[in-house]
Amino acid sequence: MEYSPDDLDRKLATAFDGKVVRKDLLHRIKKGTNVPTFVLEFLLARYCASDDPAEIQAGMEAVLDTLNENYVRPNDANAAQSRVATKGKHRFIDKVHVNYVEKDRRHWAALENFDSRRVAIGEKYYRDNDRLLQGGLWAEVTVAFNEVEDDKYTFYVEDLRPIQLSRFDFDRYCEGRAGFTRDEWMDVILRSVGLEPSKLSARVKFHYIARLAPLIEANYNFIELGPRGTGKSYFFSEFSPYSTLISGGQATKAVLFYNSQRHKIGLVGFWDTVAFDEVGGLKVKDPDTIQIMKDFMANGRFSRGVEVIADASMAFVGNLDLSVDQIVHSEVYDLFQPLPKEFDLAVQDRFACYLPGWEMPKNSSEFLTSRYGFITDYLAEAFHHQLKQTNRYEEVSKRIKLGREVEGRDEKGVKKTVCAFLKILHPNGSPTDAEFEEYVAYAVEGRRRVKEQMNKRKTDDEYARINLSYISATGQEVVVFCPESRNATATLEPSRRSIHGGAPVPSLVPAEPTAPAPSPAAPPAVATVVEPESTLLASATPQEIAMPAEPELTEQHFTIHYGDTGHSYESIVLPYLRGARSVTIEDPYIRATHQVQNFVRFCEAVIKAPSVRNIMLITSYDDTTNLQDLTSRLDELKQSLLELDVALDVKVNENLHDREIRIDNGWTIKIGRGLDFFQKPDSWFGVGANDISLRRCLETKVDIFKAPAA
Structure with missing residues (x-):
């Protein structure tokens, strides 16, 4: 059309x-x-x-x-470097990082897809573009070949032009906003993130605006849990270059907050938003990490020998494995169920807003817009400017009136959510009374959802004041309810027995997760009944108690970011090999020595699944490939696998371009860079040289999905 x-x-x-x-x-x-x-x-x-x-x-x-x-594509680095050496120079589109190397006493540029971490660069480039030193910058960069043999580098940056905006005029942005109504501007924002507002209800529009809050309000703590496939992580992985998404793995105080050995601040010092994807899989081994997180979430500062102050917001997104109806009508489960056990009540109390992810539509092309929106980087700059330069808290405090049951952290959370809405929708002025009341009501609901779950978990009345309210412009006190729990006695008036201590309750109640969820439009036909713990344990066999069911395998779509650690072939592939006998891997780049070594590591991970009996490699080669060496190496691997009763078959497809792993149990795993997504170690005698889960990664996307039945 x-x-x-x-x-x-x-x-x-x-x-x-x-x-x-x-x-x-x-x-x-x-x-x-x-x-x-x-x-x-x-x-x-x-x-x-x-x-x-x-x-x-x-x-x-x-x-x-x-x-x-x-544009340098993954695994084209060798060809790109050859082109520069042959032509003398070439212009690329790539992400450029600049690092100061202490032992060399100089700065070196690292180009991600060009795959070189020792590119000479002039001072003017990183002096004029601070972001080169703080997380990297996408740019059009001309790389030239160095003919001087005595120099300790092969390539240097001849020219660099940022693709991301280097300057932003906030006054001009506000001047343009003045020509739009509130509802028009909301539609502009939604179209800018790729959504068609005419397909969304007014409430869902507010949900999408709330997702943007951590990107525009400093030290804002946000959580969204809900079904898979609703785009929870997109806003933090692709919308803003000032946001970083941590996809599972281990969270350490050195990475997140402060590295005492290197005396360097962590991610919270370099990013506007630090988001945690699949928060249920987050591993926190050091209790000190959680304590620092609590301090930082409370006031944006912490002490690690030195006082550190930063503006970063924290966002936590993840999946709910039970239906919302099951949870809110259960005395046992609550809407914080997926969080790691280390996220205690003190962490939860710091969440300003819990967005109901179960109300969000599934990703579908019908919700995508075909109309104009802001260039993503331009809107991201507008948000970054306001996070760093504007503060609407005093304005909101003078205007808002909250009810009697709103306590200290409730008030702060509500106000910060309203501040975020004002920055997004009214960067140049104030909303009407009706508009302001809408934001307050939404903010109170988001905070009430947090408090209801804490009240459900606590064995006393510390968080029992859940009827949060605000005073309307007419002077009336309005109590705000959460739609999912308004008629749920188990949530509104939870029993005060210890439901999180003592013997664990088997996952037999409420209803079995395999039962179809009731329609949102109608209440469940039968209310959930929770039996006493003693009855449940008496009726369960010892095997049921001692051997919990294996977790259900789910589709995953995430990004491994440049510099991430904690990823390996084993962590990505092994969970999906349950019952598999054959694994097929298509990767055209199993040629160079390090690529064959990667394939060996992949095979070592695969054979840890005891049922696997066959591995098929489909690859290709080019004119530069040493076929004799490659064949010899793969034959050695084939022989060693045979000794473990695993057969390796190798096929060549000269037209092969895609990279994917197919498992005969129906699962397919696509890694954008194939197996070659690890950086070369700084030293072969340093951490990460042998254990690749400790080695820094290159940026790549990972998609894990079930192939449709034939």
Whole structure:
């Protein structure tokens, strides 16, 4: 269907000329490439700044040509380096980091996909672009070959032009906002993150705005738990270059907060938002980490020998394995059920807002917009500016009136949520009384959801004041309820027995998770009945108590970020080998010595599943491949596997480009970079040289899904 601009498109394009892009073009090109959203939008804004279909088509072809010529794809590093050595220089689109290396007493640039960490770079580039030193910067970078043999580097940066905005005019942003109503501006924000607001209810729109709160309000603590496939982690992985997403693994105080050995601040000092994906799988081995987290979540500061103050917000997203109806009508379970056991009541009390993820629609193309929205990086800059430079707390405090049951942390959480809504929807002014009341009601509900769960967990009345309220403009006290628990006695008036201590309650109640969830439109036909613990334990066999069922395997979609640790072939693949006998891996880049070594490590991980009896490798080679060495190495591996009763078959497909792992139990695992997603160690005698779970990673996406039945 041919695109036709609507009134909001025309209004936005006029007010923010050069700062907007058609999101349907992004969706079309995004499906065929693994390039970050803001890089694609940068190119689309350059080549597709038109509504003429012929010009749009020519622009799309120019974008694709630019990507083919200049974007370094994973596993193309060797070819890219060869091109520079042959031509003398070449321009690339890549993410550039600059690190000061103490032993060399100089700065070196590291290009992620070009796969070189020792590229010479002039001072002017990192002096003018601070973000090169703080997490990296996507840029068009011209890399040149160094002909001087005596120099200790092969490549140097000849030119660098940031793709991400280097300057942002907040006054101009506010001036443009003044021409829109509140509802129009909300639709602009939603279209900017790729959603079509006409497909969403007013309540769901507010949910999506709330997801953005940690990106714009400093020291804001946010949690969203709900079903899989609702895009919980997208806002923190792709929307803003100022946000980092930690995908499972181990959280340490050195990585998150402060490294005492190196005297360097952790992630909270470099990012606006530190988000934890799949929070239920987060491992916290050091109790000190949780204590520092509590201090930081409370007031944005902590002490580790030195006093550290930072603005980073913390967001926690994860999945609920039981239906919400089961949970709210149960005396045993609560909506914090997926959190790690280390996240005690003190951590939970610091959450300002619990977004009900079960109300969010599943990811679907029907919710994607085909209209204009802000270039992602431009809106991200607007949010970053407000997080760092604006404070609406005093304004909200003067205007808001809260009820008697609102206590200290309740008040702070509610106010910070309202501040976030004001920054997002009213960066240049104040809302009407009706609009302000909407934000307050939503903020109170988000905080009440937190307090209800704490009250359910606590064995006394410390958190019993759950009827949070606000005073309306007419002077009336309005008590706010959470829709899911309004009629749930088990949540509103929980019993005061110890439900989290003593013998564990087997997962036999409430209803079995395999039973279909009741329709949200109607209450369940039969209320959940919770038997006393003694009855449950008496009726369960010893095997049922001692041998809990294996956790259900679920689809996963996450990003491993540059510099992450804690990932290995075993951690990614092994859980999905349950009952598998055959594993097929397609990877065209099993050629160089380190790539074959990676494949050996992969085989070592796979054979830890006792049922596996066959591994099939489908790969390819090029003119530079030493076939004799490659064949010899794979034959050695084949022989060693045979001794363990595992057969290795190797096939060559010269047209192979994709990378995926197929398991005969139906699961497919796609890793964007294939097996080659680890950085080369700084030293082969340092930590991470042998245990790859301790080795830093390159950035890649991981998709794990069940193949549809034939």
